[in-house]
Amino acid sequence: MARFKAKQPSSGAAEKKKPRMSNAERSAYFSRREAAKVLRSVLQGDAHRRAVASIKSLVYSPSIKNKKATFALVCQTLKHLPIIKDVLEGANILNSRWKRQVELVYIITYDILFGQEISFVGEAEKFLLQRKVSLQSALARLLVRKKMKRIEDLLDHYQTPDVSKPRYVRVNTLKLDVDSALIELRKQYMVEKDDLVPDLLKLPPKCDLHDHPLVMNGSVFMQVTSSMVAAALDPEPGWEVLDACAAPGNKTVHLAALMRGKGKVIACELNKERIKRLADTVRLSGACNIEVFHSDFLSLDPKDPPYSKVRAILLDPSCSGSGTVAERLDHLLPSHAAGQSANVDETERLTKLAAFQKKALTHALCFPQVERIVYSTCSIHQIENEDVVKSILPLAASHGFRLATPFPQWHRRGLPVLEGFEHLLRTDPGEDKEGFFIALFIREEGSVIHPSLSPDSSHLSLVERTKKKNLSKKEARIIMPTLFGGMFKMFLYSKPSFRVNLK
Structure with a gap:
């Protein structure tokens, strides 16, 4: 029987270990993927006109670690999205694999063309970076097609102006009183009491409070007219x-x-x-x-x-x-x-x-x-x-x-x-x-709901309800409780519910 000796790697051909990512590389890598996850939810909700939550709510949920970087990436990618889509279509570089991760592609393309090239560690990053020339060429052709000479003009053509407004926070009086919140917040900001809602405070526009200790521990909530x-x-x-x-x-x-x-x-x-x-x-x-x-x-x-x-x-x-x-x-x-x-x-x-x-x-x-x-x-x-x-x-x-x-x-x-x-x-x-x-x-004090009235018929008189169903009064007295009190109730209350234990 022939024996085969396992091939031993030479010292010069030893398997190379992948280099560890630096902190900046790791931060950029994970921020892009968190941003892609948020972007997918936003775009899917927008396409079906049934958003699960707003952009801010999605970004500032507990599952997102690097909130500032993720928020910036999502907003900037959305601002540039029409350009990014045109560029990717013009470059014709996406295969079926990357089309399935198109939100991540959007994020990385933004970084390559308009962002800061800090780090491009990651398979998707390397794929797009190798095609940077094609992306830049497609962007140049887009400028020609739109009859614009500068990228800034193209951005102005696509972008919507930012909306600036005061920042409002509501003091959670279960944890903190309003005066104590004022003292703490006034260490950094100009703060005024709202003259309508007692626990509401107004701060200057664009105050970033998402990492403020009072927000992090639930002493204040970022809440506006709601x-x-x-x-x-x-x-x-x-x-x-x-x-x-x-x-x-x-x-x-x-x-x-x-x-x-x-x-x-x-x-x-x-x-x-x-x-x-x-x-x-x-x-x-x-x-x-x-x-x-x-x-x-x-x-x-x-x-x-x-x-x-x-x-x-x-x-x-x-x-x-x-x-x-x-x-x-x-x-x-x-x-x-x-x-x-x-x-x-x-x-x-x-x-x-x-x-x-x-x-x-x-x-x-x-x-x-x-x-x-x-x-x-x-x-x-x-x-x-x-x-x-x-x-x-x-x-x-x-x-x-x-x-x-x-x-x-x-x-x-x-x-x-x-x-x-x-x-x-x-x-x-x-x-x-x-x-x-x-x-x-x-x-009004003393008013009660009559038990025989259904939600859909309680504002009608018995005669009107009888005419509506073309029934006699006697038939109405027999049938109406069954029809509205039984069938409608079965339809309305058929879905189960369960309680969520927060302990």
Whole structure:
């Protein structure tokens, strides 16, 4: 039998170990990959018009380690994205493998063409760096095609101007009082108290507080006009309060602070990804009176024991987000750059959103012990705001609710398209930096929900409901409880929910 001797490597051909990355190389390597992960989520959400979170929320989540570098890379890549896409198409260098990691390719291409060439350790980096000449040639051809002589002119052609506005923070009074927060923040910044929301502070624009100790330990939260929403609900300590669409949780923990940690806040959220952020926010706040439920708000039975004693509901449902495009940095997204906000698809999306918003507000009115409901959106569109309230007013009145005036000293009110518009509150994205809408419903003392009325029929008389179904009164008395109390309830409350343990 022949014997084969294993080939021994010579001392000169010994296997070389890969050199260790320096700190700068490691930082650049991981920042690009964290930025690519965020960019993928942002672009996918924008393409489907169903963003999981804003750019800032994604970047400043606990899972992102190098937040400053990641945030800068994501924003700069988005600003240059139209150019980057044109350059990559013109260079024709991407194979199927790198097309599957196209967000990372976008990030690295930005760094090669427009960023600082600090380090290009990594397989994707080496692939694109070897094709740098092709990328530069494609960029030069793009300049010729656009009839521009300088790269700066091309950037100005594509870019949207930055929006500058004051930085607002809300003091988490569960951990720190307002005066102590002022003393600490004034060591570095000019700080003023907001004249509308007691716990809100205003700082100069572009103050970067993300690494500030008070933010890191949950003593203050970076919150703007949305801080008005929980304050408008004004729940009393000891109440049971429901936050119907709670993530990312800033309003939820504000409710807990307004209640001084007493009573209970039920935080309901359906989206699996967003509930992780909600749980993190609750932990950071130190609130002990919040229970997080992974559940669809529409699946909650108002008569079930966990919800039958709810006294107030904060309903801030999914909306277009059209009032917070500057804060969310939506002006950097491809859909905004392409002017999709006025197209047919956007109109259809707004119609669907409004239908869901009406359904959610209808459901909120069915909770038997509720005394106060705040309906709010970060939208500037009438279809999501005044139109929703107008369609619900007859039902609200049948349950004993009326519109009340949140923040009477506020000057900007609703559009005059319904009776009682002067009770509604609006903020303007131009003058007030964000566009919010708030409607406050208060139940008149002694009003109750009749148990036989369904959400969809309670504002109709028995005769009207009989005519609607073409039934006799006798048939209506027999069939209506079964139809609306049984089938509708089975449909509405069929989805399961479970509680998230934060301990």
